[in-house]
Amino acid sequence: MNTVNIRDIARMCGVGVSTVSRAINNHPDINQETKEKILKCIAENNYIPNNSARNLKRQEAKVIAVLIKGLTNTFLIEMIQILEEEIKRHGYSMALERVHFDQDEVDIALELVKEKRLRGIIFLGGDFENRVSKLRELDVPFVLSTAGSQPEDISSDEYSSVSVDDMREGYKMTEFLIKKGHKRIAMISAKTDDESVGKLRLRGYKKALEDNGIAFDPELVRFMRPDVEDYSMENGYVVTRDFLKDKVPFTALFCVSDTLALGACRALNEAGVRIPEDVSVVGFDGVEAGKFYCPSLTTMEQPVTEMARATTDILFGIIDGHGSHTHKICKANLVERESVRSL
Amino acid sequence: MNTVNIRDIARMCGVGVSTVSRAINNHPDINQETKEKILKCIAENNYIPNNSARNLKRQEAKVIAVLIKGLTNTFLIEMIQILEEEIKRHGYSMALERVHFDQDEVDIALELVKEKRLRGIIFLGGDFENRVSKLRELDVPFVLSTAGSQPEDISSDEYSSVSVDDMREGYKMTEFLIKKGHKRIAMISAKTDDESVGKLRLRGYKKALEDNGIAFDPELVRFMRPDVEDYSMENGYVVTRDFLKDKVPFTALFCVSDTLALGACRALNEAGVRIPEDVSVVGFDGVEAGKFYCPSLTTMEQPVTEMARATTDILFGIIDGHGSHTHKICKANLVERESVRSL
DNA sequence: TTGTACGCGTTATCAT
C-alpha cells in the first residue's frame, strides 16, 4: 500500500512540501499559478492528505464533537440535524460520535479531545451525576444538552447545560391527566439505578399525585427493561405487555418518551384495550412519529430547534470569548392530540 | 494544554517509551510487574494515548468502517446494531461514519482508509452507479450493503454486495396489489435523477403492471421532494398531500419505504381518506414503526439480520484470506397486515 | 514567494 503523500506531490511538481501544504490549506502566501499546478497534480494522482497526520500536527481544528448515546432516540436524531446546521453556520464542522450503552461518554470525549483538536463538545442525552472528576479533566468547553441529572459537585460555572425542567414538565403532564379526571395513572419510566431524565419525570409524577391528594401506588410504575434498547418502541411494548398481565387497573398511561408510548399503544391494542376510550396514553418529546399515529399522540413537546440553537449559541459564545457558562432551561409544550380522553 | 504523553509516563516510571507502549498494547514481551507499575502510573496521571499518532504509525487497526447516508432511515439504523455485534464478534471494532446528503461516500471512504488503518468498509445504502473509478482506488475490501444500483463497469469480483432484488420485490408487491383487485396503483418513489433502490422498485412496478395488462399511467407516480430529507415521513407526507390536490383517482398506494408510507398515511387521514377502506397503502423495508401503526402497515420486509450477517461474513471471509468477493441477493418477505383490502 | 528542517506522539525494528 504505497500511498502517495505530500512529499511525492512536492517532488512531482518540483516544489517544496510547504508549498504543497499551502496549496491544500488555502494559505495566502502562494502564487496562484503554482497553486493551480499543484492542485491539478493532486487531482491527477489521487492524493488524499492523511487526517491523522494533520490532527497530530495541527494546533486547533475548527471542530465541535457531538456525542450521542445510541441512535434509536429519534428526538436526539432530530436535534443533530439542527446542531449540524448551526455548527456549520459558525464555520465549524461537526464530528458525530456515537457512544455505546456500556461506554462512558466522558472517556470517549477525553480521547477525542486528544485525537482531533476539538474546540468544544456537546453531550446529547446521557447522565452525568457520577462523572464529576472526569468531567473536570476536559479542557475544552462543553455543553450538556438534554441531559437528565447533572453533576452536582462540579461548580456550575465550569460547564453549560440546556434542557427542559424534566421534573416540572413531568409534573405538568401528570396534572393534565388528573384534570382530565384520571386517578389511576400508570407510568413507564427509566430504570431505577440510573439518574436519567426518566427518573426526574417520575419525580414530577409523584409530586403531582401528592399535591392532588392521590396516593402513590408503586404497582402503577414500571421501568424499561435493561435487556432491551433504552427508550425504544420495543421496550415500551414488552413492558406494557408484562404490565397488562398483572391486571392492575388504570385509566391513563404516562410514558417518559414518545417511542415508549408508541410501543405501549401497540401492546394495548393487541390486548383489546382501546385508546383513548379505555386508556389514555401520553408521551414525552414530541417526535414526528407521534403525529402520524392513530390515534395521534398527546405529548410534552421539547422545543428541539430552540434547544439546539441555545446549545450552539452558548458553546460558541464561550469559544469566541464573549459569553460564559450558562444553564438554560427551555419550556416544553404540552401538545394535545387524540390519545387522551376526559373521564 | 500540556497534555501528558507516552514519554512523560516512561520518564516517571524510569522505563523506556517502548516498554510503556508494550504495556498499553498488551504485547507479550513484558514483565508482569513492570506492566502493572506502568498501568498504575497511567491511571494516576490520566494519560490517554493520542489516537492520531497511533493511527499514523500503526500498520493495521482492527477496524471496519460503516458508512451510512443520513440517520433518518430506521431500516439502516436497525442494520447498524447487528453489524456492530457481528464486527465485535470477530474481534474488530466498528467505526460508524455518517455521510451527508451532499457528500460523496466514496470520497469519505478514501479519506478514512488513510486516516485510520481500516481493514474493510461497509457502505450502507447509497448509490454507486457513477462512482466506478473512485471505487477502484479503494485498496481495502468493501461491501455494498443494501445499495440500490451497483457499479456496472467495475468487474463484479472487485467488490461484494448484499441486497434484495429491489426490482423483483417491487414487482411482487405490485402484483400482490393487483391480485387484491387494484388497478389504479399510485407510487411514491425516488427522484428520477438518482439510481437508488427506489428507482429499481419503480421498474418492478412498471413491469408488473405491464405483465398484467394494466396501462402505466405517469400521473400515478410521484417522487420524493429533493428539498426534504430522503425517505423521511415528512417527505411521504408532503408528496402525498400534493398528490391528493391533483385529484387523480387511485385505490392503492405503494411507497418505496415504510417511512414514506407512514407519512403518506397521515396525509390520507387528514384528507379524510380511510385506510384501507378507501385506499390501500403498502411500504417497503419492514421497520418496527410500521408494526405499531394504525392500521399496521403491509410491507415488503427486508431480512435485516440475514443481510447484516451476510455482509460481515463476506467481508471477514475476504479479510481472513478464505473466501472471495460475492454478490448475495436476499429474499424479502411480504408481510400482510392491516393496511390493504381486497376490492 | 518559496524551500529546509524540525517536531507532533506513537509504534516497529533492532540491538542489547
Place this chain on the structure above:
DNA sequence: ATGATAACGCGTACAA
C-alpha cells in the same frame, strides 16, 4: 525483557 531510534505524514517556524 527492555531501551534507543527510526519512521509515520504533515504543518510551520525560519531562512532564503
